[in-house]
Amino acid sequence: MSERLLEFQAVTKRFGGVTALDSFSMHLDKGEILGLIGPNGSGKTTSFNLLTGIYPKTGGSIHFDDRDISSMSAREVYETGIVRTFQRSRLCLPLSIxxxxxxxxxxxxxxxxxxxxxxxxxxxxxxxxxxxxxxxxVATFSGNLADRMLDPVGALPMIERRRIEICRALISGPRLLLLDEPSAGMTHDETNQLMSDILDVRARGEGLSIIIVEHEMGVIERITDRCVVLSYGKKIAEGTYAEIACDKEVQNAYLGVD
Amino acid sequence: MSDIAIDAPARPKGLLPGAATILAVSVYGWALLTAEEDWQVIGLLVLAAAVGLVGKLAGLGPKVLASWSSNEATMNGGAVLGLLAVIFALSTQHFPLLMLTTTLLYFIASLGLNIQFGYTGMVNFAGAAFFGAGAYTAAVLGGYAWIPPLLTILAGGVVAMVLSLLLVYPIVRTTGHYAAVVTIAFGVLFKTFLEVNEILGGPQGLMVESMKLPGWDFNNGPVLFGVEMSFYLNYALFATALVALIFCLVRRLERSWLGLHMDAVRLDETAAACFGISVHRTKILAFLSGNFILGIAGALYGMMISFIAPASFTFSDSLLMVSIVLLGGMGSPWGGALAAAIVVLLPEKLQVLQEYRFLLFSVLVMLVLLFRPDGLLPRQIRNYFPGREGGK
Known part of the structure; x- marks a missing residue:
């Protein structure tokens, strides 16, 4: 029987009059890979920002490993073992790898x-x-990069930057990794390569759980155990990729209603 | 750890380019400090521009840099020797020594600002106020003969640090321009406070006791080989020791986990916080330690010029300090040395231009910001143990 690692209970976030996340509940089991998908502006990145303590929540609670982390600062959340990457890569470009x-x-x-x-x-x-x-x-991702550890990151192409961002997240041996659109700015092949690397790293350690926000459905289909679909801040579907892909409401959210 | 050294073989780099640079800069510095005629000064400036241009075209910069970073301890020692040689070559001349020592003290001040501005990204427009806090501390404590002057200098740093505690709350709660405005307000407040405070001498200011070490009064010119030297020689030597000490500490700070935290906070506060770095702690540390260094430099400055007034610590002096950091290169300690020399010496040496010399200086700052935004001697990528590439 799998154990709960993370639990969102009716989490709500309002920015002024806009409700970015509306009473969102979901859970993640230990060792699971969860896909968080939905159209643009549906609240995926907001969920990450609430989880990592960047924004304060308007309502609801978040539990991680049976601890209430709802009101923790970003630093305290990190200390519980949650790390993330950012949608637009946020590395320190003038610094070395x-x-x-x-x-x-x-x-x-x-x-x-x-x-x-x-x-x-x-x-x-x-x-x-x-x-x-x-x-x-770094060498597990790219042998070439491992030889250039003291070179500035600003001189590297996007895929290498993504790899470094993921290494930065993994170096502390976290328990939960949040990936925010890791495929952005990369080709199909590069994305696939990156995912294989992540799975390799995960296979070596014990029980790293992952939540991935992604628009590339091929990636979601390939690596996730389960998916949660958001639309306008509300959860509209949940299940394996095959299940949600057939879901009428999900199709409407992505393609619109005739 | 032999496997690490293989991929980035540390090519042996000669001492020559670095040593030649130290020699050239020392001779040039001596010549500029002693130049009295306008044509000499202008000739020297043209020479510097020409050498800079030729050096750039010939690609000398990277060579000097490589030579320097693979023999860093030797080069830093050589630079101190070069500085000492210049000081002794000037040993009987009051004014050039005063200029040189002022440059050194501004260099120390720029090291303090560098921690705040260059590393952590907090602009401090009240540099002159913290510098002045140190100088006023020296003036007040100088009245108590039982306090050892060495302790007074330290106290100058401590007082500057305690004063900056007043600003800690608004500084960590605001970011960017807002934090900068807080420091501007503080700088103005500090000067106004001094002007209206009778105990601290009001607008007329205070006398400052000279620096003394046991058996060594800095206001008496030492006699070497039967020749009486300028009393500024004492200050120049003491400032050299202080520069060396603080330079080493700031370098170590840069090449430590704390230095890495500061860079991370400057470049992306949110990302830093997401990886467990305490943004507040890092900022407070940078702000306090930077102001401590400013206070120390100010205390020695007050002792040297022996008379201080609020007019010496105005907003425009703060701007001058910030422009040293910008001109030299943010986060570049050696850039601060070069820029401090330019900022202190040019206006003095270009008396022929009268008040237009400040115009020239402003144009220079703008040109540097436009065409060399990283400063005259840009900061190099961090290498924790230079000379041993690849982590070995």
Whole structure:
């Protein structure tokens, strides 16, 4: 019997008069890959932003692993083991690949002035250890990138940036990964490659759960266990890809009503 | 960790380009500081422009950079030696030494602003106020003979830091332009407070006691080999030590997890927060430590010029400090050194242009922002342990 990892209960978000998310309830089991789909503006990214504590909720509650995370800040949510990527890649372009990936994992490293400025020998050990871990992680996605760990990210093409963004999310060993349109700006082949890499990484670790927001239905069909469909902030369908693809309401939401 | 070194072999890079640069800059600095005739100054400026242009065409920049970063400790040591050589070459001349020391103190101030502006992205338009807080601390504490002046300098930093606590709340609650406006308001407030406060001397200002170390009064010119040196020599040497210390600390800060947090907060606050970085903590740390450095520089500055007034710490002085960071390159410590020299020396040396010299300076800043937005010596990508590429 599978265990609940995440539970949305009647989550609502209003921006002024606009209801971006209307009493949205859903759940995610441990180890599951859930597709969150729906037309533009249906509240998918808003769900991610509420979950990760970027926006405060208007109503409802979110539980992660039996803890109420409804009113946690972005930092506290991260500490429970939830990480994400962004729809428009939000990397630090002037920084190196290594730096960008380490942004995802520095919170567990020493933060004091003394340990950072004075205890340089210990710092060096942390640096060498993390460099190796980050490099190995990057190497699972692209051997070419692993050789360029100190190059700036700004010089890389989109697919490489996506890979780095995913490495940044994975480096801390999270329990839940939120992918916000990972295929944006990439070709079919690149997207497929990226998904295979993610599944590889997932297969090595134990029980990483994933929620993926995606417009590319091929990706959704291939990797998700279950899908939730949103339209105008409301859940209109739920089930396996095959089920929701035949759903009349889903077809109407995407294609319009005759 | 041998497997890491293989993919990015550290090519041995010669000391020559870096060493030649240090030598050239030292000689040039000496020549500029001692130039008195207008034609000499203008000749030197034309020379600098010409060398800069030829160097760019010949692609010397990357060579110097490579040589520098693969031998960083040696090069930094060499730069200190070059600076000491210039100081001793000028040892009997008051005015050039005063100029040089002022440059060094502005350089220290720019290092403080760099932590805030260059690394963390918080513009501080009250730099002169925190600098002034240090100077006024030195003036007040100088009245108590039992307080060791070295402690007074430290106290200058602490007072600047305590004052910045007043701003912490509005600064972390606002972002971008709004935070900048908060600092502008504080700068104006600080100067007005000094002007109306009789205890702190009002508009007339205060006398500041000189710097003293045990058995060493900085206001007496030291006698070396039977020659009496300028008393500014003391300050120049002390400022050199302070520059070296603070430069090392700021470099280490940049190349630490804290430096990475600061960059992450500057470039994308939301993403940083989503990865567990405390945006508030990082900003507060940057703001306080930057102002601490400004206060220290201000305390020594006050002791050196021995008389301070509110008019020395105005909004336009703050702007000057910000323009040092912009001109040199955001987040580039060496850029700050070059820009501090330009900002301090050019207006003094171009007296021939009278008030137009500030016009020239403003045009220079605009040109740099237009054509070299990363500054004269742009910041290099972070390498935690330079000279050992590939993480080894």
């Amino acid at each position: 290594y730096d960008n990936i380490m942004v995802g994992d520095t919170s567990r490293l020493p933060k004091g002035l003394w340990s950072n400025l004075v205890r340089r020998r210990a710092f060096r050990r942390q640096y060498e250890e993390t460099f190796k871990v980050a490099r190995d992680l």
